[in-house]
Amino acid sequence: MKPIQVGLLGIGTVGSGTFNVLTRNQEEIRRRAGRGIEITMVADLNVERAREVVGDRAQVVADARQVIANPDIDIVIELIGGYGIARTLALEAIAAGKHVVTANKALLAVHGSEIFAAARERGVMVAFEAAVAGGIPIIKALREGLTANQIQWVAGIINGTTNFILSEMRDKGLDFEVVLKEAQRLGYAEADPTFDIEGVDAAHKATLMSALAFGIPVQFDKAHVEGITKLQGADIRYAEQLGYRIKLLGIARRQAAGIELRVHPTLVPSKRLIANVEGAMNAVMVQGDAVGTTLYYGKGAGSEPTASAVIADLVDITRLHTADPEQRVPHLAFQPDELHATPIVSIDQVVTSFYLRLRVADQKGVLAAITRILAESDISIDAVLQRESAEGEHSTDVIILTHETVEGRMRAALTQMQALPTVLAPIVSLRKEELA
Amino acid sequence: MKPIQVGLLGIGTVGSGTFNVLTRNQEEIRRRAGRGIEITMVADLNVERAREVVGDRAQVVADARQVIANPDIDIVIELIGGYGIARTLALEAIAAGKHVVTANKALLAVHGSEIFAAARERGVMVAFEAAVAGGIPIIKALREGLTANQIQWVAGIINGTTNFILSEMRDKGLDFEVVLKEAQRLGYAEADPTFDIEGVDAAHKATLMSALAFGIPVQFDKAHVEGITKLQGADIRYAEQLGYRIKLLGIARRQAAGIELRVHPTLVPSKRLIANVEGAMNAVMVQGDAVGTTLYYGKGAGSEPTASAVIADLVDITRLHTADPEQRVPHLAFQPDELHATPIVSIDQVVTSFYLRLRVADQKGVLAAITRILAESDISIDAVLQRESAEGEHSTDVIILTHETVEGRMRAALTQMQALPTVLAPIVSLRKEELA
Known part of the structure; x- marks a missing residue:
């Protein structure tokens, strides 16, 4: 059988990795897929760079639409990124009857419903293993491996840049800004790191996982998103003393009122x-x-780990593209007619426990006033860590770990505590998850 | 569409879990699979026990062949276990045109080639996610999630009983025999624990993973198998001091001479x-x-974790059974015509580093004699830990960590070291893997 022909849109880091791995492991991949898989056409505005990667093993063009228009191409890989032209080209490729593979979490988290509907209409597949957690086959686990389950929650470290920064802050006792610069120098953070450090990238991925886990549409606009830019070294150290580490988690959780969808330290x-x-x-x-x-x-x-997921999608499509479209694995794990309108709850309704750090005057009755507010708010305390104030200081840190509570209640209590004259600085509050 | 009908052979722990989860989550599963999945017929010699589990929601029979003969049954789940009647029934179900789901690693590790060939011939699927690592979708990861890769090695803790025993030995400083009894009392070890503690169960699973990872036939008879029964507490403690833990690993590794397939502490x-x-x-x-x-x-x-994998297979089959059989995901990850005869190397050819514990006379020149033998054998030393002998004692332990070497060379060196008059007891040698 002749190889399945693939067109690649965008040959940057992941695109180069995909081309190289597909070339290097072509024999191994053919033995698995039952058919060769070849990238025969590449579109990139930087034609020179593209030629450097592919040599004469694929046709290089500047115009992505030439790839989409090529009737020999069965699958289009979209690695351009962003919500703009990537959306247009994905929809055009689908309309042209091509299967689409993409690593674009932003695109799918925001425009997924439109894209999946178009694909269904046209009878083609859209595969996106590379969109969440790079080379880890987590989409497949959620969509196929765990189908027996009522999934209760998903919680992930799904942004490597922020995890690198948090690891360095903890290991070396450095501040956020210092570590960010180091991460940029090492290539772990981009020149404009906003999407990573503000939690947006993780929220895109958590949004996709929430749909796969709970059978709801992708709803990025409902996600609660906090990054790590305000995180202080002191809290990393106090957490450590209490037996905890601080991670930026993307969480999707089923609770009585609906689905929690949130990213935060x-x-x-x-x-x-x-x-x-x-x-x-x-x-x-x-x-x-x-x-x-x-x-x-x-x-x-990274280049090849993400390519690993892109190519897994190519193999899946190669193995399954002759199947009756109605009988394929559904894009979002649940059949498209079976998505539920389970609401995504507001952050006020989220249930977690909390870590609080209060800078307080070193005087009698301070702790009593704080704990009274918590008690009156029906928030129970799990642990308290009070530092002796240093010599000559008249203030100290009080750390409180609470049991689970509804966030709205905690916010009200925080307002009351902040108003106490003995609380001298803005209270730091972080969510805590036992993940048990 | 009417539900897909499933017949269950054997309703013990995993069978009950499968029936219960399928009933409890039927709506969620239907939304994913696109069609209801119902166990409508159960065969178990213990008809009473079966009736207690299924009530009047399924027909219960004593004779498995009645299930296989039922033309309404699309999928047969084999949960009888063992190599005997399970093999016969699996082949009969295939011959009757039923898809087969099994958790039976022993059966597939030994008779897999015969069973997969029969399934291919008849155009049905044999799914076995539950055969390795219970609820973890590792078969799917190897077969579909990582298809882009030349897999270099797979190493797993794939037997819970032995991992429980090793954890307890380390945590509580107890001996193997004591912990085994405790594990039996808690239900973590069976009354006859031989298959677990001797490493046979792990070797069945490692055999399956070796086929999936490297595109070779299942060859359980070529696996090197060691259990944990001879492991001593002292070595767990010394390992700990050197920064290591002892785990029973199932390992399949590609090296120059072929494939390593081995289970050992x-x-x-x-x-x-x-x-x-x-x-x-x-x-x-x-x-x-x-x-x-x-x-x-x-x-x-466990009942429901393993059921999770069994049901994932049911959903896969439900989603994909209408596909052209030639276009399905191949049983062993690689297309059946594309398996290679890469040899499984003998244990003498395996490459690892080693932990050695020698009980030696406390006198001059002992360490020099030992290290000379290693040097002459071209085995380089990574670390040495020598205990001061206790007061009044005339012997002490020497612990040596080596760099990587071919096992045959180490065995020869061990024979030489054992012959030294200053080596007072049988030398303990354990393999060490950096897994980096």
Whole structure:
């Protein structure tokens, strides 16, 4: 059988990796897929760079539409990124009857419903394993491996840049800004790191996982997103003393009122495997009612790890593209007619426990006033850590760990505590998850 | 569309879990699979017990052949276990045109080639996610998630009983026999634990993973198998001091001479995630040339975790059974005509580093004699730990960590060292893997 022909749109880091791995492992991949898979055409505005990568092994063009218009191309890989031209080209490729593989989480988290509907209409597949956690086959685990389960929650370290920064802050006791510069120097953070450090990238991925886990549409606009830019070294150290590490987690959780969808720095017990995922590595925990806790770990970014996921999608499509479209694995794990309108709850309704750090005057009755507010708010305390004030100082840190509560209640209590004259600085509050 | 009808052969622990999860989550599963999935017929010699589980929701019979003969049944789940009647029934179900789902690693590791060939011939699927690492979708990861890669090695904690025993030995400083009894009392070990503690169960699973990873036939008879029964507490403690933990690993590794396939107690660096997998949990590491290191963690046994994998297979089959049989995902990851005869190397050819414990006379020149033998054997030393002999004692322990070497060379050196008059007891040698 002649090889399946693939067109590649965008040959930057991941695109080069995809081309190189597909070439290097072509024999191994053919033995698995039952048919050769070849990138025969590449579109990139930087034609020179593209030629450097592919040599004479593929046709290089500047115009992506030439690839889409080529009737010999069966699958189009979209690695341009962003919401703009990538959306247009993905839709055009689908309209032309091409299967589409993409690593573009931003595109799918925001325009996924439109794209999946178009693909269904046209009878083609859209595959996106590379969009979440790079080379880790987490999409496949959620969509196929855990189908027996009512999934209860998904929680992941799904942004390598921020995990690298947090690991360095903890290991070396450095501040955020210093580590960010180092990460940029090492290539772990981009020149404009906003999407990473503000949690937007993780929220795109958490949005995709929420759809796969719970059978709801992608709803990035409903996600609660906090990054790590305000995180202070002091809180990393206090957390450590209390047996916790701070990780930027993307969380999707089913609760009585609906689905929680949120990204924020989170205290996690140090003894959990996920707390020990260091550097730029990714890991996702999935809790199902039958399987219990599972965890998936690996490289979440980079040229070849991401290419690994892109190519897995190519093999899936090669193996399955002759199947009746109605009988394929559905894009979002649940059949398209079976998505539910389960609401995504507002952050006020989210249930977590909390870590609080209060800078307080070193005088009698301070702790009593604070704990009274918490008690009156029906928030119970798990642990208190009070530092002796240093010699000559008249203020000190009080750290409180609470049991689970509804966030709205905690916010009201925080307002009251902040108003106490003995509370001398803005209270730091961080969410804590036991992940048990 | 009417539900797909499933017949269940054997309703013990996993069978009950499968029936219960399928009933409890039927709506969620239908939304994913696009069609209801119902166990309508159950065969078990213990008809009473079967009736207690299924009530009047399925027909119960004593004779498995009645299930296979039922033309309404699309899929047969084999949960009888063992190599005997399970093999006969699986082949009969295939011959009757039923898809087969099984958790039976022993059956597939030994008779897999025959069973997969029969299934191919008849155009049906044989699915076995539950056969390795319980609820962890590791078969799917190897067969579909990592298809881009030349897989370099797979190493897993794939037997919960032995991992529980090793965790307890380390935590509580207890001896093997004591912990085994405790494990039996808690239900983590069977009344006859031979298959678990001698490494046979892990070897069945490693055999399956070797086929999936490297595109070779299942060859259980070529596996090197060592259990944990001879492991001593002293070595667990010395390993700990040197920064290692001892785990029973199933390893399949590609090297120049062929494929290594082996199960044995192994020193693993304490800082690796897999070293921190405790109790009855399972974890599998997979190293691919593109993706790098990935890890999959979860419950490797138990009623509902294993049921999770069985049902995932049911959903896969339900989603894909209308596909052209030639276009389905191949049973062993590689297309059946594309398996290679890469040899499985003998244990003498295996390459690892070693931990050695020698009980030696406390006198001059002892260490020099030992290190000379190693040097002459071209085995280089990574670290030496020598205990001061206790007051009044005239012997002491010397611990040596070596760099990588071919096992045959180490065995020869061990024979020489054992012959030294200053070596007072049988030398303990354990393999060590950095898993980096």
